[in-house]
Structure formats: structure tokens, C-alpha cells
Amino acid sequence: MSEDASSYPPIEPTKFDLIVVGTGLPESVIAAAASANGKTVLHLDPNSSYGSHYASLSLRDLSNFLNSHPAPPPSTSSNGHDFTPVPLAPRPLYSHVEISSFVPEILDDEHSRKFNIDLCGPRVLFCADKSIDLILKSGANQYIDFKSIDSSFVCDASGRLTNVPDSRAAIFKDKSLGLTEKNQLMRFFKLVQQHLGGGENENERISEQDLESPFVEFLKKMRLPPKIKSIILYAIAMADYDQDNVELCEDVLKTKDGIDRLALYNSSVGRFPNALGAFLYPIYGHGELPQAFCRRAAVKGCIHVLRMPMIALLMDKCTGHYKGVRLSSGQDLFSHQLILDPSSVVPLPVISSPTDSSRENRQILGLGDEKRKVARGICITRSSLRPDTSNFLVVYPPRSLYPEQVTSIRALQISSDLAVCPSGLYYTFVLCVMMPTKG
Template sequence: MSEDASSYPPIEPTKFDLIVVGTGLQESVIAAAASANGKTVLHLDPNSSYGSHYASLSLRDLSNFLNSHPAPHPSTSSNGHDFTPIPLAARPLYSHVEISSFVPEILDDEHSRKFNIDLCGPRVLFCADKTIDLILKSGANQYIDFKSVDSSFVCDASGRLTSVPDSRAAIFKDKSLGLREKNQLMRFFKLVQQHLGGGENERISEQDLESPFVEFLKKMRLPPKIKSIILYAIAMADYDQDNVELCEDVLKTKDGIDRLALYYSSVGRFPNALGAFLYPIYGHGELPQAFCRRAAVKGCIHVLRMPMIALLMDKCTGHYKGVRLSSGQDLFSHQLILDPSSVVPLPLISSPKDSPRENRQILGLGDEKRKVARGICITRSSLRPDTSNFLVVYPPRSLYPEQVTSIRALQIGSDLAVCPSGMFVLYFCTLCHDANQGIKSLNAAMDSLLTLPKSSHSESSTTVHSENSAEVKPTVLWKALYIQELTMDQFESINSTAMPDGNFNYNNILDAALKLFQKVYPDEELFPETVSPENPEDDNEFSVES
């Protein structure tokens, strides 16, 4: 906190329909939706900037955020009121943080603040996905601009980067595909298109739809190279699909077809978008800020640098009544939504009707054992001299035999205002159960694409294979590795949002936000169909810069 919370003037009014703690994407969407439905909403955040676990931060702020350790909240007294204050517990959500700077001046205050580094990267928006539809429906599109991610590549077992064909024309132009492979791929996509838009005779059978997608691709006689591109670079499967018996998350054909449809319907949706993906200018932290601005227009009150230290529970019924702030003020609401950093104390939520399993899930200790390993590198040159913004996918076992999950790497250049001119940011991500496993996978991907200097002055000249030529691997100037927990808690009128997942887009995150909103307000629409009075002509415009 940059300022003592006790110096804040009291918040007025003191009673709200909904109090939301944390300005992450889910919290901001729910706050904006509740405000759009005429609810009185107070939106708090203990941090000095918007975004929480979805923020885009300077290098120094990112380091501070990852290395911050939540302090226990002090005990509080009820002072004769009809409620009991219950101190909230805080939990660490990042571990195994490793940050290395090979060019120390990058961390100078002036230079550090020229970066907008995504905490939850790598991530994009598909041009045709539900996130775009929600941004348009809510009116948040007035506060955010996007640019296209130029292209996608998949790395094969030999270490070569192959273009992901994103259209019929791209398939024919792709020099890495033989004529037979092109014909097989065209027949497959034709079948998918007929299934999605045709009659009963053109549809894929129900039996095939319920089978593993990898088995359906084999049935279509697609070669391993094409099968890998479809599974991991288009359908974005996380786990090795070739061994169905051991795979933790088998992708069914019906889900694979849906993902293919999303990918190919995204290509060409917007005139200025070259490929299937969009990226927010200034980073993904712009998304929650856009929804916060939308909420403010509808009357939501936002207060930063204001931690909540306790829940107020009715002495007679034991039900939630309100919150106590670090300023000492008590505020009341019908509903409360917490960000994932806060944990409701176990004695508070235990009751005869709650099973131990439910309690563990409420506390984020249940079935979800996966973690997300994330990495960030900064370079002065692009991985490909002709492209700034693109995705590289490493399918399972493409880097080493024990690699059981896909690894995604996204390079973003300065044209997206995330770093100084002439620099590039690379985001890496993979799912894992064990931190060592996750860090090993990220290091393997980084070593495949980049050169780590032996000293701050080294200029290495090792090479990486591509389709056409051998290229010099960029040298890393700055590097970060960290493990992020996955959580999701809920309990009656006290709900908690989830941490950013390991997916490449926001669809599952927004699905969870929608379910939470419907739980809190079952009779309300997420965003009612209204026209913004301040900018009625702009509500359906979506800005994608060339």
C-alpha cells in the first residue's frame, strides 16, 4: 500500500447490495454486470492499481507482486455490536519465484516503467470467442483497443517450427506440407464444415463425437504431423492425447470440433486482424480496467489501496453481514465476492450440513491439484526477423520424453505498447502438478528458442531451425519463472473468484464468472441489452488496429 488506509475518508454510503474485493477480470465483470442491473456495488482492492492477478505491471512492480507475502490480519473486536468480526486468512498464490536480470539497467525505475508485463500470460482472445461478444455487449469496448497476433507455429520433435495453416489458402501456400498432406487436411476440414453447417447426412456420427478426438483424427488417416498441429496448436489440448489410458484430460471429438470451429471462425472476423488471435494494446491488464470503467459509469464505487481485514457475521444467525476495512470502517452488504487471495476461516464455514469434502473445496483444497508454471523473457530481437507477435506451441514430448503437457510461448513486440521500442516480451506457460516439473518444461522451451548469456555482456550466436533457414537465437536480457496456484472457493453469500487458469483464452474464466453472477443474482441478465447514453453510436464498434 502506497498510502495509509486509515487516512482515507469514510466511504459513503455504508450499505450496498454487493461488495467485491479484488479487481481481477472475474471480479470486474461481475461488478460491471451488477451495476448494469441497478445494484449498488462497492469495489475494493488492497493494491494500488487495477487488475489483481490479471494485471499488467512494470518489471519492478511485477517482482514486488510475485514476492509479496500476505500478512495475517489482526484480531478485531465487536464493540458491543450485533455482529462478530472474523479475521480473514491470506494465502500465498505464487511460489518458486526466480527473477534474473542480465542487464541491470532494465530494472532502473525509469526504464522499468516502460514495460506492461502480463501476470497471467501467455493469453489471447480469439476473434470469434465469447469474450469479444461480452466486451461488445457490456460496452467495455469503448475503453480498450486490440491488435492482431500475426501467426502461429508448432515445434516438431526435430525442433523445427512449422506454420499453423489458418485458412484454405494457407494450406495450399504452406511449403512444409506435401500435396498428399494438403489433400488430407482439406478433406478433413471439409468434413468439419459440413458437420457444423450441413444436414443429418453430413454430420459426424454420435459415436465418433463421444470418442477421443485423437482416435477420430487417426480414423481420418491424418499423418502425425497434421494430427499434432490440430490437437495442440488449433484445439489447444494441454495433455498428451496419444496415450488415452494415461491422459489426464482426454479431448472428445465434439469438443475438438468446437475448438476447430472457434479457431477458423475467428480468422477474418475483423478486417484488420490477420489471424485468429487478438491481443490488448498495453497488455491484458486493460481488460479488467475496461470493465471497472464500465461499472463506474453505472454507479459502482471503486476504492484502491484498501484491504479488507475481517468478515462481519451476525451473532444470532451466523450469516454474513458485512466487512471491516483496514481503515477500521464497517460496511454492510447482502452479498460478498472475494478475490482468491483471501480464505474464509474454517471454523466460520463449518456447520453440520457441510461435509468435509465441501469444506475442502470451499478452501481450495479439494480436487484441483494442478498448478500453472509461467515464465517471461525479454529480448532485443525477435525470434523471427519478419514477425513481431506470434505463438509457438510445443506439443507433449516434443522437447524431451517426460514432457507430458503442451508448452505455449507467445512473443509480443513494442507495437503493442508492452515494452520499449526494439524489445520483445516472450510469455511461457504449461500445466503441472509439481513445481520442478513445470520449471523444467519452461526452461526446456526457453533453451530451445533463446540464449541465456553467461554474463551481462555476452553475445551468443547459437541457432534455431525454422522452415526456411537457420536463425540466430535472441539473447535474454531479463527472465522470470514462477508457479501459480489454481483455486476456486464458494460458500452461501460469500463467494470467491478463481485464479487465472492455464488456458490460452478467457472462455473458461468468463464461464465461471457467469455462473457466479447467476448464483448471486439468478433472476438477472449478465448485461441487459441497453444502449449507452454517453456514447450510443460506439456500443457495437470493436477496435482492431492495423
């Protein structure tokens, strides 16, 4: 915090329908929805800017954020009230952070301020995604602009990048596809469109048995060549795990889900006249998304307070039910409901003779032991990875880089066109889902 929270004036009123802690995207959407429905909402964040773990930060702020170690909350007391304060424990969301620079001047203050690095990257949005529908329906689009991603590619085992076709015309123009491959792909897409359109004839619909089968088996049944199968599975349906080994796959994609993702991709292409392909990215970065919903919430009466950590929950001494929160300023606030972001852990309070219902309520506050992790990297370069393209997505399917690769790796390069870095520089997000740890 840039200033002592104890110097803040008391927040008025002290009772709300909902208190939301953290201004990440999920929390901001909930705050906006509750405010739009006439609820009294208090939205808190310990940071000096909006976004929490969805923020877009300068290089300097990014380094400070990733290397920050929140202090444990101070001790609290009930002071004779009918509630017990339960201190919160900080929960680090990053297990390992490493920052290096081969060009130190990029990290100086002048360059650093011109970057907007996404904490939640890399993530592109489908033009027809439900999140885009929500932005339009809620009116949050008044506060945010998007730009389309120029192209997307998939890498094969030889290291060659193949353009992901986004239309029939693109399929026929693609010189990397042979005539037979183009015909097979066109027949497949025709069947999918007939199925989604509720085809009248049986041969125009995908059978229930096929819909429940692994998508990879259905693609084999359609006699699609490996290259086309890889494009559909990993660059369009966005499967994370190796689908060819169904027995060992952590998350087998069913045909019905694969068809839904194809439909999403197909409906995304051409949805907006100024979007070239299927994907969008927010100008100034993903941090603009929670800010847009926060602004929408503020219009509806939500109170926002930054630089204000919450240090404890207030639990009823008799029932064990949630009553409110205690701020680092020492003020106690009360609400019917609480939304808490994942950066804090709520230990189970010690209450004598708890009822079964209170024990269940307290258990809900605990967080599960999630062993699955995501490895992410951010690379800043002086030249584009593809000379003719500035903003693009590359998908490396399982086993395309090395034999032991069991998950997809995605790389998203974006440029100053999206107001996220200085002109003449590019930065690339790299992401890979890690296999769950044993034990």
C-alpha cells in the same frame, strides 16, 4: 499500500447490494454486470492500481508484486454487535518465484516504466471468443484496443516450426505440407464444416459415437498424418495434455469438444477486417481488460476504492450467515452478497450450535486444496526469436522437446507494437501446465 488506509474518509453509504473485493478480470466483469442491472456495488482492492492478479505491471512493480508477503490481518473484535468478525488469511498464489537478469540496466527505472508485463500471461484471445462478444456487448470496447497476433507455429520433434494454417489459401501455400497432406486436411475441414452446418446426408455428419470418442482417435480414423494431427490437437484445439496416451491422459479431449474448438478457430479467422489471424492481444497488455470493465461499472454507479484491504468478514452470531466486511480502516460495511478474489482464505468461523444451513454456507467460503499448478516464465530479449515476425505464438506439443514431456508448452512473443515494452526489445511468455502432485 502507499498510504495508511485509516486516513481514508468513511465510505458512504455503508450498505450495498454487492461488495466485490479484488479488481481482477472475473471480479470486474461481475461488478460491471451488477452495476448495469441497477445494483449498488462497492468494488475494493488493496493494491494501488487496478487488475489484481490480472494486472499489467512495470518490471519494478512486477518484481515487488511477486516478492511481496502480505502481513496477517490484525485481530478484530465484535464490540457487542450482533455479528462476529472472521479474520481473513492471505493466500499466496505463487509457490516459487525466481528473478534473474543478465543485463541489469534493463531493470533500471527508465526501462522498467516502459514495460507492461502481464501477470496472467501468456494468453491470446480468439477473435470469436465469448469474452470478445462480452466486451462488445457490454460497451467495454470503448476503453480498450486490440492488435492481432501475426502468426502461430507448432514445433515438431525435429525442432522445426510449422506455420498453423488459418485458411484454405494458407493450406495450399504452405510449402511444408505435401499434396497428399493438403488434400487430407481439406477433406477433414470440409467434413467439419458440413457437420457444423447440419449436413442433410449421413455422410455429411459426424456420428454420435464418434462425437463421444477421444478426438485423437477420430483424427486417426480420418487418416490424418501425425504432423497435421499435432497441429489440430495442440495449436488449434489447444489441448494441454498428451492425447496419444488416452489411458494416462489427465484431460482427454472428446471429438465433440474438439470440433467446437475447431469451429471457434475457424470463425475467429477473418472476423475483424484489421485482424490478420485468429488471435488478438490487448494493446498495453491484459491489465486493460479489468480496467475496461471497471470503467464501465463506474459509469453505472459502482464505487471503486483502491488501497483498501478487507481484513475480516462479518458473520451473524445467531445464523452464521454473511452480513458484511470490515476494512483495514476499521469501518464496517454491509451487503447482501460478497465476491472475494482468490488471494485470501476464509477460515471457518467458530460459532456455537450452528445450523446445518449455516455450516453449509461457511463451507462454501472455504477454498479447495488444489494441487495442480502452472509453471510460467518471462524472458526479455533484444532480438526477435524469428527475424521476420514480432508477435507470434509457438506451441510445443507433448514429447516435442523431450520424451518425458506430457503437457504442451506455449511461448508467446510480443513486442513494442503492442505497447508492452520499449522499442528494440521483446518479451516472451512461456507457460506449461504441471502434472498434479501426488498425495
